Amino acid sequence: MSIDLRTGxxxxxxxxxxxxxxxxxxxxxxxxxVIVFLVYGAASNAIDNLKKANIASGFxxxxxxxxxxxxxxxxxxxxxxxxxxxxxxxxxxxxxxAAIGIIFATILGFIIGIARLSKNWLVNKAASGYVETxxxxxxxxxxxxxxxxxxxxxxxxxxxxxxxxxxFLNNRGLFLPEPIPQTGFSFAVMAFCAGIVVSTGYHIWxxxxxxxxxxxxxxxxxxxxxxxxxxxxxxxxxxxxLGFDYPRAGKxxxxxxxxxxxxxxxxxxxxxxxxxxxxxxVVRAGIRAVSHGQTExxxxxxxxxxxxxxxxxxxxxMRVIIPPLTSQxxxxxxxxTLAVAIGYPDLVQIFTGTVLNQTGQAVEVVAIxxxxxxTISLATSLLMNFYNSRIALVER
Amino acid sequence: xxxxxxxxxxxxxxxxxxxSAQTLKTVKDRGIxxxxxxGSLAGFGLPDAQGKWAGLDVDLCRAVAAAVxxxxxxxxxxxxxxxxRFTALQSxxxxxxxxxxxxxxxxxxxxGLNFAxxxxxxxxxxxxxKALKVNSALELGEASVCVQQGTxxxxxLADYFRANKMKxxxxxxxxxxxxxxxxxxxRCDAYTTDASGxxxxxxxxxxxxxxxxxxxxxxxxxxxxxxxxGDDQWFDVVKWSLYAMLNAEELGIxxxxxxxxxxxxxxxxxxLLGSEGNYxxxxxxxxxxxxxxxxxxxxxxxxxDRNVGAGSPLKIDRGLNKLWSKGGLQYAPPVR
Numbered sequence: 001m002s003i004d005l006r007t008g009x010x011x012x013x014x015x016x017x018x019x020x021x022x023x024x025x026x027x028x029x030x031x032x033x034v035i036v037f038l039v040y041g042a043a044s045n046a047i048d049n050l051k052k053a054n055i056a057s058g059f060x061x062x063x064x065x066x067x068x069x070x071x072x073x074x075x076x077x078x079x080x081x082x083x084x085x086x087x088x089x090x091x092x093x094x095x096x097x098a099a100i101g102i103i104f105a106t107i108l109g110f111i112i113g114i115a116r117l118s119k120n121w122l123v124n125k126a127a128s129g130y131v132e133t134x135x136x137x138x139x140x141x142x143x144x145x146x147x148x149x150x151x152x153x154x155x156x157x158x159x160x161x162x163x164x165x166x167x168f169l170n171n172r173g174l175f176l177p178e179p180i181p182q183t184g185f186s187f188a189v190m191a192f193c194a195g196i197v198v199s200t201g202y203h204i205w206x207x208x209x210x211x212x213x214x215x216x217x218x219x220x221x222x223x224x225x226x227x228x229x230x231x232x233x234x235x236x237x238x239x240x241x242l243g244f245d246y247p248r249a250g251k252x253x254x255x256x257x258x259x260x261x262x263x264x265x266x267x268x269x270x271x272x273x274x275x276x277x278x279x280x281x282v283v284r285a286g287i288r289a290v291s292h293g294q295t296e297x298x299x300x301x302x303x304x305x306x307x308x309x310x311x312x313x314x315x316x317x318m319r320v321i322i323p324p325l326t327s328q329x330x331x332x333x334x335x336x337t338l339a340v341a342i343g344y345p346d347l348v349q350i351f352t353g354t355v356l357n358q359t360g361q362a363v364e365v366v367a368i369x370x371x372x373x374x375t376i377s378l379a380t381s382l383l384m385n386f387y388n389s390r391i392a393l394v395e396r
Numbered sequence: 397x398x399x400x401x402x403x404x405x406x407x408x409x410x411x412x413x414x415x416s417a418q419t420l421k422t423v424k425d426r427g428i429x430x431x432x433x434x435g436s437l438a439g440f441g442l443p444d445a446q447g448k449w450a451g452l453d454v455d456l457c458r459a460v461a462a463a464v465x466x467x468x469x470x471x472x473x474x475x476x477x478x479x480x481r482f483t484a485l486q487s488x489x490x491x492x493x494x495x496x497x498x499x500x501x502x503x504x505x506x507x508g509l510n511f512a513x514x515x516x517x518x519x520x521x522x523x524x525x526k527a528l529k530v531n532s533a534l535e536l537g538e539a540s541v542c543v544q545q546g547t548x549x550x551x552x553l554a555d556y557f558r559a560n561k562m563k564x565x566x567x568x569x570x571x572x573x574x575x576x577x578x579x580x581x582x583r584c585d586a587y588t589t590d591a592s593g594x595x596x597x598x599x600x601x602x603x604x605x606x607x608x609x610x611x612x613x614x615x616x617x618x619x620x621x622x623x624x625x626g627d628d629q630w631f632d633v634v635k636w637s638l639y640a641m642l643n644a645e646e647l648g649i650x651x652x653x654x655x656x657x658x659x660x661x662x663x664x665x666x667x668l669l670g671s672e673g674n675y676x677x678x679x680x681x682x683x684x685x686x687x688x689x690x691x692x693x694x695x696x697x698x699x700x701d702r703n704v705g706a707g708s709p710l711k712i713d714r715g716l717n718k719l720w721s722k723g724g725l726q727y728a729p730p731v732r
Contacts, residue, residue, distance in 0.1 A: 055508035079554035357546030
């Protein structure tokens with residue numbers, strides 16, 4: 001506020017509607033009101049029209065009987081279950097393929113990414129070829145390739161390829177012997193758990209001692225012995241308490257054992273291989289981002305190549321890798337909806353497919369599905385952001 | 397600027413009230429009928445090599461176009477999958493859904509549809525390989541069955557196996573094409589759909605002679621055209637387009653003799669062909685609505701014969717689809 005110098009009197013009072021503060025608040029309130037009005041208008045218009053068109057609305061369908069079968073379910077499901085149950089089956093199937101896909105894609109992606117930096121000409125070119133080919137072909141085509149060209153071309157179940165160990169492979173899927181624990185098996189499980197606890201303690205003790213005295217301990221070998229060796233000895237001592245339910249040919253299908261559907265396998269292969277190509281580039285970029293001076297500094301301190309990579313290069317590269325890696329994980333999860341094309345019963349196929357068609361309640365079903373994918377994606381990025389903040393460079 | 401956008405958004409939202417109320421007027425103004433059809437089922441809805449659509453359901457849409465617009469070629473066919481068909485009708489993308497759709501109570505009451513009659517009485521069956529040496533659907537316990545998603549077929553299948561205490565492995569696909577392809581490649585032991593569909597799909601298999609259709613018919617599948625609920629006038633138009641074809645067959649009027657028949661003294665024929673009374677106007681159509689249908693599309697018997705019956709590669713027996721006067725179920729109320 002300024003004072004009129006000529007008269008020396010205080011300025012005339014600014015009317016409230018010219019006060020910038022009042023104005024900005026008024027605009028905000030007006031905008032909010034418009035948004036609320038628009039949302040309300042859209043919602044009530046939709047409800048009106050649905051009622052006028054005699055289309056059922058509401059969430060009453062959730063507890064109605066679904067009446068259809070699903071080829072793969074991790075939780076108990078039959079055609080007498082409800083639509084709500086079918087939703088959970090679809091969600092579990094989506095999460096299963098996404099989780100396993102993320103693990104496979106990460107392992108494969110890191111291998112390819114490191115191979116692209118290899119000094120070996122053949123390894124280097126093979127990795128570049130992989131990345132350039134796979135990431136430039138649409139994922140849908142790759143899924144159709146795996147399903148129609150590779151897996152459907154396997155022999156009929158009457159001439160299954162038999163794999164040593166009692167497994168069978170045919171165009172109906174991969175059939176593995178199902179392990180059945182018998183009395184005494186729990187001892188081996190207990191030894192395994194104890195092994196993890198003890199080796200964690202040993203790891204902490206070894207690190208403290210190294211910080212204090214500089215002496216290193218053979219942590220890897222001791223952990224291996226505790227986690228793998230001891231339970232194995234207990235298992236042998238208990239007289240191999242593990243039976244197998246082997247798959248065998250029935251009249252129409254293989255019976256018994258664990259069944260891995262070709263639809264699942266095709267989706268898993270497609271997603272993992274496709275996403276791995278992107279992860280490889282992320283990994284390569286991350287490692288390249290660590291300046292060569294860091295490696296040289298580590299060498300001049302006397303570190304050998306392997307500890308240099310593990311203690312100096314990778315921790316710094318991870319900071320660059322994690323954020324784009326997160327978005328690759330999100331992509332993989334969302335891309336799993338392409339399952340529709342090859343008949344894998346994921347959330348979209350079951351819920352926005354059959355359930356939507358039978359109930360006709362597009363608004364509710366699509367809203368639920370969108371909310372689910374949003375939740376999965378936000379949870380994934382929350383987890384990755386937490387990990388990222390853990391490994392971020394600690395500034396002093 | 398923001399204000400303008402909001403106003404436009406509002407206008408769009410409140411202006412976009414249900415378009416269902418005046419379908420007849422909309423179609424007349426547009427000058428073309430949008431028909432939701434099966435894009436890949438021989439005998440019911442399939443474009444040929446020249447892009448010309450043919451089939452029993454296609455003929456129904458052509459009949460509606462002939463009645464409303466006077467020209468059976470003024471139809472835009474929209475191929476729909478089983479899963480998406482109802483949404484397309486509800487949202488107004490198509491005016492009539494003639495896509496071998498089974499009339500059930502929940503579709504009639506929950507989906508905002510009205511079924512305008514039955515143009516094919518069908519039932520669900522199974523197809524298997526001859527090499528399996530299966531002679532009855534009751535021997536299919538433990539079998540893998542390929543099925544299309546979003547169909548009554550999918551539900552009947554589950555019911556049938558449960559009722560007969562048989563185990564079942566279903567493999568569900570979004571389209572009939574994929575389901576048949578999977579069956580053909582050996583992914584499944586059996587393929588199931590409406591019996592008419594089985595005969596049509598069998599012709600497309602790599603080696604049709606290796607497959608048989610099992611004798612059991614496990615369900616009632618009255619297939620018919622559907623329209624949006626709440627537009628009675630349009631509902632009447634579609635219903636009577638079908639009835640006109642049935643009445644024409646019953647009265648012996650064909651696409652060939654419809655001109656002579658106009659001179660007939662039979663009052664039933666005169667009423668149908670519009671030379672007596674104003675039954676066309678009552679429907680909101682022209683006087684010669686039925687003449688256009690019969691001249692351009694033919695009667696029900698001609699359409700059946702040409703698309704699925706003896707005159708087609710499918711060679712399906714008329715069976716239940718004979719006229720009531722010949723021992724079948726097809727029966728149309730009189731025009732009067």
